[in-house]
Amino acid sequence: xxxxxxxxxxxxxxxxAGFWGLVILTLLIFTGLFAEFISLVDPLAQDYTLKFTxxxxxxxxxxxxxxxxxxxxxxxxxxxxxxxxxxxxxGLFAVAVGAIFGIPIGLISGYYGGKIDSVVMRLIDLxxxxxxxxxxxxxxAILGPSLVNAVIAIGLVSIPPFARLVRAxxxxxxxxxxxxxxRAMGKSTxxxxxxxxxxxxxxxxxxxITLGMGGAILDAxxxxxxxxxxxxxxxxxxALIAEGKNYVFQAYWLIFFPGLAIFVTVMAxxxxxDALRDYADPKTK
Amino acid sequence: xxxxxxxLNFSSRLFLGLMVAAICxxxxxxxxxxxxxxxxxxxxxxxxxxxxxxxxxxTDHIFENLVTFVPGTTDVTAGVASxxxxxxxGLTYTFTLRDGIKFHDGTPLNAEAVVFSFERQLxxxxxxxxxxxxxxxxxxxxxxxxxxxxxxxxxxxxxxxLTKPEAPFLSSLGMQAFAxxxxxxxxxxxxxxxxxxxxxxxYVFKTWVKNQKVxxxxxxxxxxxxxxxxxxxxxxxxDNNTRLMEMMGQKIHVMDNPAPDDIKTLKEKMGKxxxxxxxxGLNVAYLALNNKKKPFDNVLVRQAIHYAINKKAIIASVYAxxxxxxxxxxPPTLWGYxxxxxxxxxxxxxxxxxxxxxxxxxxxxxxxxxMPIPRPYMLDPxxxxxxxxxxxAAVGIKAQIVSYEWGTYxxxxxxxxxxxxxxxxxxxxxxxxxFLYVLLDKDNAKVPAQNxxxxxxxxxxxxxxxxxxxxxxxxxxTLYKQAQAIIAIDSPMIPLAHSLDIVPMLTxxxxxxxxxxxxxxxxxxxxx
Numbered sequence: 061x062x063x064x065x066x067x068x069x070x071x072x073x074x075x076x077a078g079f080w081g082l083v084i085l086t087l088l089i090f091t092g093l094f095a096e097f098i099s100l101v102d103p104l105a106q107d108y109t110l111k112f113t114x115x116x117x118x119x120x121x122x123x124x125x126x127x128x129x130x131x132x133x134x135x136x137x138x139x140x141x142x143x144x145x146x147x148x149x150x151g152l153f154a155v156a157v158g159a160i161f162g163i164p165i166g167l168i169s170g171y172y173g174g175k176i177d178s179v180v181m182r183l184i185d186l187x188x189x190x191x192x193x194x195x196x197x198x199x200x201a202i203l204g205p206s207l208v209n210a211v212i213a214i215g216l217v218s219i220p221p222f223a224r225l226v227r228a229x230x231x232x233x234x235x236x237x238x239x240x241x242x243r244a245m246g247k248s249t250x251x252x253x254x255x256x257x258x259x260x261x262x263x264x265x266x267x268x269i270t271l272g273m274g275g276a277i278l279d280a281x282x283x284x285x286x287x288x289x290x291x292x293x294x295x296x297x298x299a300l301i302a303e304g305k306n307y308v309f310q311a312y313w314l315i316f317f318p319g320l321a322i323f324v325t326v327m328a329x330x331x332x333x334d335a336l337r338d339y340a341d342p343k344t345k
Numbered sequence: 346x347x348x349x350x351x352x353l354n355f356s357s358r359l360f361l362g363l364m365v366a367a368i369c370x371x372x373x374x375x376x377x378x379x380x381x382x383x384x385x386x387x388x389x390x391x392x393x394x395x396x397x398x399x400x401x402x403x404t405d406h407i408f409e410n411l412v413t414f415v416p417g418t419t420d421v422t423a424g425v426a427s428x429x430x431x432x433x434x435g436l437t438y439t440f441t442l443r444d445g446i447k448f449h450d451g452t453p454l455n456a457e458a459v460v461f462s463f464e465r466q467l468x469x470x471x472x473x474x475x476x477x478x479x480x481x482x483x484x485x486x487x488x489x490x491x492x493x494x495x496x497x498x499x500x501x502x503x504x505x506x507l508t509k510p511e512a513p514f515l516s517s518l519g520m521q522a523f524a525x526x527x528x529x530x531x532x533x534x535x536x537x538x539x540x541x542x543x544x545x546x547x548y549v550f551k552t553w554v555k556n557q558k559v560x561x562x563x564x565x566x567x568x569x570x571x572x573x574x575x576x577x578x579x580x581x582x583x584d585n586n587t588r589l590m591e592m593m594g595q596k597i598h599v600m601d602n603p604a605p606d607d608i609k610t611l612k613e614k615m616g617k618x619x620x621x622x623x624x625x626g627l628n629v630a631y632l633a634l635n636n637k638k639k640p641f642d643n644v645l646v647r648q649a650i651h652y653a654i655n656k657k658a659i660i661a662s663v664y665a666x667x668x669x670x671x672x673x674x675x676p677p678t679l680w681g682y683x684x685x686x687x688x689x690x691x692x693x694x695x696x697x698x699x700x701x702x703x704x705x706x707x708x709x710x711x712x713x714x715x716m717p718i719p720r721p722y723m724l725d726p727x728x729x730x731x732x733x734x735x736x737x738a739a740v741g742i743k744a745q746i747v748s749y750e751w752g753t754y755x756x757x758x759x760x761x762x763x764x765x766x767x768x769x770x771x772x773x774x775x776x777x778x779x780f781l782y783v784l785l786d787k788d789n790a791k792v793p794a795q796n797x798x799x800x801x802x803x804x805x806x807x808x809x810x811x812x813x814x815x816x817x818x819x820x821x822x823t824l825y826k827q828a829q830a831i832i833a834i835d836s837p838m839i840p841l842a843h844s845l846d847i848v849p850m851l852t853x854x855x856x857x858x859x860x861x862x863x864x865x866x867x868x869x870x871x872x873x
Contacts, residue, residue: 106735108733111662132662308586309610310609
């Protein structure tokens, strides 16, 4: 515990912005985990008498609808809170898909080189040639619109960055002394690749995972906004904005707060990721 | 630091000022062009092959019928036929055509053309039949079995012989789907006639850019009162917000299907430059339950769903109050409306009880289809679907919202691929037959169906057929009231709302008459 405290203190001193990113993310995770206890109202409960109740600080605001209600009288804050859980899940799973496929591809491609490397990397280049959101839209169009499919699509398009990064690192590592030593000791190729090498390139990977989460959340919101991700009544943030945009002249809070939530979350991931990169990179120390 | 603007010389500042003024001033719109901003594109422009208002609103300007309606009413008046005679037994109708009418391609509009227009829909062996089959409207109104023959008795005389007397027949002939088409053009373009429509109306078809606009030009050789505006543009702007902005920016003259909440916004932001035409629509929005599919084959389930849906809430929220809750599949402004049918006031407890009785204690999963574009009877279908989804969830029914592109949506619902589907109907003529028979008779439950509830009730069928035959108005009223009572108990579909038809337009638009049947007619409109 003490060790964690001093680690955090050290991190705070060196990277104050990154530290606050971490704080926001911790709060978000907490919100997501305990959505049931935090939200004051059922996010799906409709009450037409409350249609377009403005946020609490305006004159017509009503407790407990702190951030107001939508056209069906559903509580905006509760929907945002449940949306936080979804967004974190989306980020986590999408990046997991990207990492699970991307890391081994990069490791194998980088370690063996030659023909395997050429073929694999051209395929990756092919994927990178498409704008990632467009590719995700194509994948969802094939699989059908749903949140799960959106997550799969975003996961698939986040494979190339992982594969590229890992490959580049492996190219630098494979000729190093510890790898030669492993070989001389007769270790199996599998354990060299997935044991020693992976252990040594873990730092930058962690950074990519953090940054990737922010990107994945943004992409998922984009897909949901286009109607290809979360389906109603799921309160995904992008879907909330899509719903709210029809009433932008009557109820600004329907798009303002979900937009703010996405902005803050993605920014928190980014500044934390940036700080983590500097922290992990020995040269900047 | 100083602002760049302060350093500019006088002429630059003047220029900038003028630029700003030019951007802020409303754009000057040419008086010869009227732009109508609507929520969706036409499906096709062959009136015999389509069923949706977006198509008819265009074909209405290009084509004409034997009879037509007095603007703003459902009263029948002379069209291309100057007069007609009905035989005493009600089986023979003889129409006399006006002299000298020509289609836009120069083909004379004579008895032969009229016969062609009906034969191509009626007779499967007719050479032009295959170009447009199935003729959904023709079948939906039962004209395929009603009309025995259409014949030219003289170059200007057409005789219809019916298999049985039918009271609404004359009105039906005024519906857009039964317009008189140029035989030369149909034979020339075949299937593509739907993209190259040729009629005899006050406007001539010019271009159609799919999902963007249809352009019509005034017919200089029109036989009747010529159109006042040279060019009509039907722009498709599916996004409610974009359409609203276009109206506020005065880029369109008339706006169709404003989102209910936007009406207030328009009033506030546009003040004196906007006006509204308004009247209760001759329409009904409903939730069709596919009676052919489980569990909707069970009347208890259908009733349960009726109890579960909070119509008042939907109208107060999504419709912004611009509608009234429906209990019958036809609007109260129409004669023969039955106000005393079984009602289903919102009661989720009762709904649960009925579901339990039906053997669905734990509810079930269904698909709930929602239209992709605003319709006059339902301006925000997706939000209505969400409200219903919430109501159903409260009684244990899990509904998944499904949506398709408009043409596909119509096609798939007509084939019965849905469990539950939102839909609606705007009456074409002021006759209950046009609602009850079209929407719920077993004749129309065959694919491609207009009765997308796929409800088949022999007793109802007998009553509706009887009502068609009778010309005694009092008897017809009694029959239609009976029909509504049966429908209410069986609850094959859930009537949701009768919406108010509101059309915002610039104050420069004059003489626009809002039609009870929801038609948007611009032939008599002028611009100041």
